[in-house]
Each structure stands twice: as C-alpha cells, then as structure tokens.
Amino acid sequence: MEQVYLIYKKELASAISNAIKENIEELQPKSAKLQAPQNNKKSKPKLLTIKDLQGIFGVSRVTINKWMKEGKLPFIKMSRRVYFNEDEIYSSLRNFNFSKMDNFKD
Numbered sequence: 001m002e003q004v005y006l007i008y009k010k011e012l013a014s015a016i017s018n019a020i021k022e023n024i025e026e027l028q029p030k031s032a033k034l035q036a037p038q039n040n041k042k043s044k045p046k047l048l049t050i051k052d053l054q055g056i057f058g059v060s061r062v063t064i065n066k067w068m069k070e071g072k073l074p075f076i077k078m079s080r081r082v083y084f085n086e087d088e089i090y091s092s093l094r095n096f097n098f099s100k101m102d103n104f105k106d
Helices: 009-027 050-057 061-069 086-093 098-103
Strands: 076-078 081-085
Touching: 050 061, 050 081, 081 086
Parallel strands: none
Antiparallel strands: 076 081
C-alpha cells in the first residue's frame, strides 16, 4: 500500500531547491569549491631553483649562470642558495632577445 503525503507548495519548492544545491555541490570539482583568501595580503611568490629553470628552458646549468651574470634572469640569493621568482622570470622573458639564439646550431 502506497502512502500519500500532503505538503505545502513552499515546502516542496524548498525541498527541491535544497536537493538541487546538494547535487550541484557534489558535481563541482574540488578546485572550483576552493576560494582564494579574501584578504589584501599578497600571496607568497613561487620560488624556482636552477634545476627548475633547466627543465623549463631546456638549457644547462652553465647557461643559467651565464644569464644570471648578464642580468637576464633576476634572482634571489638566500645564504648559499639561489632562487628565482616565477613571476619575475616570465616577465623578464618579454625583454629577452631570442634573435641571438637563432645563430646556435644543435
């Protein structure tokens, strides 16, 4: 035997709305649920190592050191370690003269 329930129109609308919201939240990827902090502080810059730059540019450690000496790559020195701010590296690429690299042959 089936049971029949009486429900008010507003209660039904509220129940449907809540069910839809729950299903949407389950379908959203976790990254979409994460919100950036709402404070005005700048986030910490991502620091890269020489090895990271070697992988990004596909060049040797010697080339990275040469670019550092020439001032082409801005770097941060902490004790005996060298780091590169990712944002500064990509902005310095805009000023990089790639025409000189055309003369190199593999």
